[in-house]
Amino acid sequence: MYQRKIYLIIIVILGVLGAGVTALLTYQQVELHLRNKLAANVGMLSTKVDAQLDRFSQLPTILADDPRLLPLLRSALNGKPLPEQSFQSINQQLKSWAGHLKAEAIYLQALDGLTLASSNWLLDDSFVGQNFHYRPYFQQAKSGEKGHYFALGAHSHKRGYYFSAPVKDGHHTIGVLTVKVDLSIIEDVWHFDGLEYVLSDNHGVIFYSSETNWLYHSLIKLPENIRDSIIQSRQYGQTELTPLTQYPTLASITDHPIHNLPLPQPKGSKIFLLSHHQMAKNGWHLYGLVPQSAIIPYLLQAVMMFAAVYSLLCVAIHSWWQTYRARQALSRLNRGLEKKIAKRTDKLLTTNRELKHLLEQYERSQEELKQTQTELIQAAKLATLGELSASINHEINQPLTAIRTYAENSQKLLTKQRYETVGINLREITQLSVHTAGIIARLKVFSRKSVLSPQTACTDVTAAIHSAVSLLNTNIVNQGVTLKIEPLQQPTLIAIDRIQFEQVLINLLTNSLHAVRSSRHPQIGIRGWRVENQFACQVWDNGAGLEQEQLAQIFEPFYTTKTDGLGLGLAISRRLVHAHHGQLTAENRPQGGAAFTLLFPIQPTGSQ
Known part of the structure; x- marks a missing residue:
C-alpha cells in the first residue's frame, strides 16, 4: 500500500512537471505565432491606410489648377465682391467634387485664412466665413507647399485628415484649397477580430483606436512644452492628453513588447502584446495589440491534450505492468502446476493401469454374467420342458x-x-x-439355447401364441380348462425373439394352469390390442388371484408359491421382456383371477 502511494505521488509530480513544460512551450509558440500574426495584420492595415490616404494626397493640387476658382480669389484679393450667381456656382462645384471623391468637405480659403466657399455651405456647421489661418495645413499651403494634417474639426469636432494645396495665379499664391477626409476608412479596412489597434502622431497622441477609451490620450508622458503646444493648437480639441504609460519616449514602448494598458471600468487594465509599424509618409505610428489572455485558451487546450495523452500513457503503462505481473505470476503458477501435474500424472498412470485391470475384470465378469444368464434361461426352459x-x-x-x-x-x-x-x-x-x-x-x-440381446428379429404374435399353446395343449385338455384366444384383427410384428417370446408365454400359461387347479370352471384367456405404437398381450385366468404381498414380490428371483417351484420363471420372463424394451406387469382382475400384461414396441410392416 505504501509503495502504491509512492508510485502515485511520482506519477502526479511527473504529470505536473510535464503540464508545466507543455504550458511553457505552448506559451512561447503561441506568443510567437500571435506576434507574427499581429505584425502581418499591422503591416496590412498600414498599407491599406496609406493606400486610402494616397488617393486624396494629390487631389488638392489637381483641383487647385481649376481656373474656375480664380475669379473668387481675385475678387477677395482686390476687395471686389462677385455676383451671387458666381459664388453659388463655385459652391456647387466644390460639392460636386466632394460627392464624387467621397470627401467629407472641400473648401476654398483666402490668404488671410477666411473660408470663401465650401462644399457644405448649406449645412449648419458650414465652413464658409470660418477662419482657419492657425491650422498648420493652411500655413504650409500658403507658403507654396502641399500641406497635410490630422485634427478634430474646430466646429464639428469630427476627426479628419486635411490635404491642402496653394491656388496660384501665374506664379503668385492667391489662396488655398483644402480637402478634409473622414478617417473612418480605418474602420472599413480593419477586420481582425480579437486584435486592437492604436494610431498616434509622432508625439504619441492617440487620435484613432479600436478602444474608444484610449482616444486623445498619449502613449507616453509628454514634455510640458509639447503638451501645451498641442493643446493650444486645438488639434485634438479640449483634451488633457493624459498618458497611458510612464514611458518617456515612443522608442521605449517599442522596446517593451508587453504592456499593461488601462481599460474602461469595470474592466480595469489588461496586459497586451504589442507590434509597431511606423508610417513614414504621414509621421504616424500604428500599433497592433492583442490581449495576453488570448494565449490562455491555447494553453488550456495544450494542457488538456497533455493530460489526456499522459493519462492514456499512464493507463497503458499501468495495464502493461499489470499484464507483466500477471504473466510472471502465471509463469510461476505454470511451473508449479507442471510439477504437480507431473506428480499427478504418475499417480494417474498407476491408477489408469489399475483401472484398466479392473475394467478387464469387469468385462470378464460381464461375460460370465451373460453366460450365466443364458444358461439360467436355458435351465428355465428345460425345467419347463420337464414340467x-x-x-x-x-x-x-x-x-x-x-x-x-x-x-x-x-x-x-x-x-x-x-x-x-x-x-x-x-x-x-x-x-x-x-x-x-x-x-x-x-x-x-x-x-x-438363445442369446439375451435386444438386437433380434421380430416375431409374429399370432404364430408365437399358437406354437406356445400347442406345447401345453395336453395339460389344458387334461385339466378341463377352457382356453379363450381372442383373434387379432390384423397380423402384428413385435420386437422380440420368437423363442424367448414363446418361453415367456409358456411360463405365464403354466402359472395360469397352476392357478386354476382348484376352480370349478377353470378358464384361461389370451388377448392382444394396440396401444399407439406398442402392442399389449395379456394372459388371464379365473383362479384365486394374487395377494398384495405376492404382487409386490412376484417378480423377485426365487420367490414362488409352488411347493416344487424354483421361483425363477417370472423373474427370467421379466428380464427377457426388459431386454427387448418391453414391460411385464401383474394385476388382479375385477371378475376374479390374475392377469399378466406384456407390452412391446411394434415393428413396422415388412421387417424381418
Missing part, C-alpha cells in the same frame, strides 16, 4: 400307438389283398408321422 414331459409323452405316444395299430391292420389287409384300405391306412400313418415330427420340431426349437 411338460408328461403331456409331451402323451402327445407323442398317441400318434405312435395309432401308427402301430394302422401298420398291424395294414399287414392283415395285405394278406386279404384289400389294397385300397391299405392305401387309406398308409395315408393316415403319413399324417400321424408329420404330426409327430411337428411336435418334436417345436420341442427342438423351444429347447434351443
Whole structure:
C-alpha cells in the first residue's frame, strides 16, 4: 500500500512537471505565432491606410489648377465682391467634387485664412466665413507647399485628415484649397477580430483606436512644452492628453513588447502584446495589440491534450505492468502446476493401469454374467420342458400307438389283398408321422439355447401364441380348462425373439394352469390390442388371484408359491421382456383371477 502511494505521488509530480513544460512551450509558440500574426495584420492595415490616404494626397493640387476658382480669389484679393450667381456656382462645384471623391468637405480659403466657399455651405456647421489661418495645413499651403494634417474639426469636432494645396495665379499664391477626409476608412479596412489597434502622431497622441477609451490620450508622458503646444493648437480639441504609460519616449514602448494598458471600468487594465509599424509618409505610428489572455485558451487546450495523452500513457503503462505481473505470476503458477501435474500424472498412470485391470475384470465378469444368464434361461426352459414331459409323452405316444395299430391292420389287409384300405391306412400313418415330427420340431426349437440381446428379429404374435399353446395343449385338455384366444384383427410384428417370446408365454400359461387347479370352471384367456405404437398381450385366468404381498414380490428371483417351484420363471420372463424394451406387469382382475400384461414396441410392416 505504501509503495502504491509512492508510485502515485511520482506519477502526479511527473504529470505536473510535464503540464508545466507543455504550458511553457505552448506559451512561447503561441506568443510567437500571435506576434507574427499581429505584425502581418499591422503591416496590412498600414498599407491599406496609406493606400486610402494616397488617393486624396494629390487631389488638392489637381483641383487647385481649376481656373474656375480664380475669379473668387481675385475678387477677395482686390476687395471686389462677385455676383451671387458666381459664388453659388463655385459652391456647387466644390460639392460636386466632394460627392464624387467621397470627401467629407472641400473648401476654398483666402490668404488671410477666411473660408470663401465650401462644399457644405448649406449645412449648419458650414465652413464658409470660418477662419482657419492657425491650422498648420493652411500655413504650409500658403507658403507654396502641399500641406497635410490630422485634427478634430474646430466646429464639428469630427476627426479628419486635411490635404491642402496653394491656388496660384501665374506664379503668385492667391489662396488655398483644402480637402478634409473622414478617417473612418480605418474602420472599413480593419477586420481582425480579437486584435486592437492604436494610431498616434509622432508625439504619441492617440487620435484613432479600436478602444474608444484610449482616444486623445498619449502613449507616453509628454514634455510640458509639447503638451501645451498641442493643446493650444486645438488639434485634438479640449483634451488633457493624459498618458497611458510612464514611458518617456515612443522608442521605449517599442522596446517593451508587453504592456499593461488601462481599460474602461469595470474592466480595469489588461496586459497586451504589442507590434509597431511606423508610417513614414504621414509621421504616424500604428500599433497592433492583442490581449495576453488570448494565449490562455491555447494553453488550456495544450494542457488538456497533455493530460489526456499522459493519462492514456499512464493507463497503458499501468495495464502493461499489470499484464507483466500477471504473466510472471502465471509463469510461476505454470511451473508449479507442471510439477504437480507431473506428480499427478504418475499417480494417474498407476491408477489408469489399475483401472484398466479392473475394467478387464469387469468385462470378464460381464461375460460370465451373460453366460450365466443364458444358461439360467436355458435351465428355465428345460425345467419347463420337464414340467411338460408328461403331456409331451402323451402327445407323442398317441400318434405312435395309432401308427402301430394302422401298420398291424395294414399287414392283415395285405394278406386279404384289400389294397385300397391299405392305401387309406398308409395315408393316415403319413399324417400321424408329420404330426409327430411337428411336435418334436417345436420341442427342438423351444429347447434351443438363445442369446439375451435386444438386437433380434421380430416375431409374429399370432404364430408365437399358437406354437406356445400347442406345447401345453395336453395339460389344458387334461385339466378341463377352457382356453379363450381372442383373434387379432390384423397380423402384428413385435420386437422380440420368437423363442424367448414363446418361453415367456409358456411360463405365464403354466402359472395360469397352476392357478386354476382348484376352480370349478377353470378358464384361461389370451388377448392382444394396440396401444399407439406398442402392442399389449395379456394372459388371464379365473383362479384365486394374487395377494398384495405376492404382487409386490412376484417378480423377485426365487420367490414362488409352488411347493416344487424354483421361483425363477417370472423373474427370467421379466428380464427377457426388459431386454427387448418391453414391460411385464401383474394385476388382479375385477371378475376374479390374475392377469399378466406384456407390452412391446411394434415393428413396422415388412421387417424381418
